Amino acid sequence: MIARPPYAPLLLSALVSLVLGGCATKEFVQQEVGVVNQRVDELKGLLHNTNQRIDTSFTRIEAADKRIGGAEQNARELGQRSDALKSELTQAGQRIDSVADGLKSAHQRIDVQGAEIARAHQRLDGVDAGLSAARQETAGALQRMAQTEARLGVAETGVAALKAAPVSAAVLAAPGAQSSGAASADPLRRLDEIAAQIAAADKRVETGAQALNAASERITAVEASLSDTRKRVESGEAGLNQARQDIAKVQGELTRAESRITANTEAIGAVGKRVDGVQGDLVKAEAATAAVSVTAQEALDRAKAAGKLAEGKLVHESTLTEELTGFGPYQAWLSNEAKQALKKFADKLLAENQNVYIEVQGHSDTSGKAERNLIFSKARAESVRAYLNKSCGIPLHRAAAVGYGGEKPVADNSSKEGRAKNRRVVLVVLK
Numbered sequence: 001m002i003a004r005p006p007y008a009p010l011l012l013s014a015l016v017s018l019v020l021g022g023c024a025t026k027e028f029v030q031q032e033v034g035v036v037n038q039r040v041d042e043l044k045g046l047l048h049n050t051n052q053r054i055d056t057s058f059t060r061i062e063a064a065d066k067r068i069g070g071a072e073q074n075a076r077e078l079g080q081r082s083d084a085l086k087s088e089l090t091q092a093g094q095r096i097d098s099v100a101d102g103l104k105s106a107h108q109r110i111d112v113q114g115a116e117i118a119r120a121h122q123r124l125d126g127v128d129a130g131l132s133a134a135r136q137e138t139a140g141a142l143q144r145m146a147q148t149e150a151r152l153g154v155a156e157t158g159v160a161a162l163k164a165a166p167v168s169a170a171v172l173a174a175p176g177a178q179s180s181g182a183a184s185a186d187p188l189r190r191l192d193e194i195a196a197q198i199a200a201a202d203k204r205v206e207t208g209a210q211a212l213n214a215a216s217e218r219i220t221a222v223e224a225s226l227s228d229t230r231k232r233v234e235s236g237e238a239g240l241n242q243a244r245q246d247i248a249k250v251q252g253e254l255t256r257a258e259s260r261i262t263a264n265t266e267a268i269g270a271v272g273k274r275v276d277g278v279q280g281d282l283v284k285a286e287a288a289t290a291a292v293s294v295t296a297q298e299a300l301d302r303a304k305a306a307g308k309l310a311e312g313k314l315v316h317e318s319t320l321t322e323e324l325t326g327f328g329p330y331q332a333w334l335s336n337e338a339k340q341a342l343k344k345f346a347d348k349l350l351a352e353n354q355n356v357y358i359e360v361q362g363h364s365d366t367s368g369k370a371e372r373n374l375i376f377s378k379a380r381a382e383s384v385r386a387y388l389n390k391s392c393g394i395p396l397h398r399a400a401a402v403g404y405g406g407e408k409p410v411a412d413n414s415s416k417e418g419r420a421k422n423r424r425v426v427l428v429v430l431k
Contacts, residue, residue: 082271089264096257103250110243117236123229130222138215145208148201295408299359299428302400308357308430315356315429318345320384322423334383339391342384345427346392354431358399360384361426365419366406378403384425 296314303309320338334342349356362381364373381401388394411418 078271078274082268085264085268085271089261089268092257092261092264096254096261100254103247103254107247110240110247113236113240113243117233117240121233130218135219138212138219142212145205145212148204148208151201295361295404295426296428299361299402300430302402303357303359303430306400308398308400311431313431315354315431317429318427320425320427322420334387338384339387342387343392346388346394349429350393356398357430358385358388358394359428359430360388360399360401361428362401362403363408363422363424363426364404364406365422366409366413367419370405374403374405376403377405380425384427 296317300309300312300314304312320341349358360381362377362379362384364377364380366373378401381403385396385399385401388399389396406413406422409418409422410424411421413419413422
């Protein structure tokens with residue numbers, strides 16, 4: 001507080017005397033000076049309180065800035081998570097493409113192995129047919145050898161008989177000396193023929209043996225080829241089974257990848273909704289803050305212009321929503337709940353004994369004509385002002401009513417809930 005010079009009361013007294021035309025008594029002048037000094041002290045106290053209110057308002061603004069910063073940080077973090085999920089989704093898509101390529105290659109390998117197995121079965125059928133033919137040929141050769149051996153036995157029996165025949169003839173011919181050269185030549189010729197037949201039979205037996213050996217070798221080769229073919233078929237079937245297992249494994253991985261993609265897609269959608277919700281809440285909060293700040297500043301400017309304020313400062317704001325006021329579309333009367341809230345509001349101001357000025361601001365939604373909305377918003381503000389005066393003891397000269405219509409929305413007018421929020425009354429307390 002600035003100290004007044006000692007001659008200030010005298011100067012003030014002289015001025016009061018001059019104003020009163022020199023007819024005021026000394027006691028009256030001193031009394032008026034005391035009242036003025038008291039008023040000055042009160043104004044200084046109000047200035048101090050106003051500065052405190054300003055500090056409180058700045059603290060609230062800083063807190064609001066922090067909340068907005070936190071919301072923006074959450075939005076950035078959600079955006080980063082969304083980007084990370086999109087990256088994972090891209091990688092999963094690439095893995096699915098790789099798995100699909102591997103599945104395609106596996107199918108191609110199965111087709112190739114199936115064709116090879118089919119060709120092996122065809123060769124096996126050919127080998128079986130050759131083996132059957134070789135066995136039949138061997139059986140025929142064995143049969144022919146048996147027949148040859150039987151004929152050879154008959155021939156050997158005949159030779160033995162012929163060898164015994166000349167001896168008997170000689171015994172018979174000696175007594176009578178009746179033998180002749182022609183009689184002895186006939187058995188020899190037959191013996192030569194039989195010997196020739198035996199040689200031919202031996203040759204045929206040798207040829208049959210060679211054919212039998214060749215057939216045996218062919219059978220051995222066929223059996224070896226058959227064994228090799230069977231091994232190849234078994235190997236091909238094992239490869240086919242392995243390929244089927246690989247396909248089953250790839251299909252399992254593909255199913256899991258698709259499940260992860262579905263989960264990631266749902267997660268991205270959820271994150272996107274959360275981001276949209278946070279951004280929407282942030283936009284709504286900023287819009288509401290801006291609307292309140294604008295209307296409060298306008299109230300302050302109007303009160304200053306009308307000379308209603310001692311300090312020219314904003315104390316605080318209170319909002320009565322439609323849920324509390326009971327204002328429906330094109331209605332301006334107060335509910336019991338609204339009256340109770342206004343009574344508490346006024347009692348608090350009167351208890352604090354603050355020399356405040358109240359601007360009651362009425363707002364509406366944008367349904368219907370703008371002129372009609374403006375009229376009803378002003379009527380709602382007037383209803384609140386009248387109740388504060390008649391039932392709460394707030395002087396009329398310390399309150400004013402202003403209607404904004406639907407010019408300052410705090411919510412979206414396209415929804416029923418948003419329109420209800422816009423039908424409100426704001427109490428701006430100034431000093």
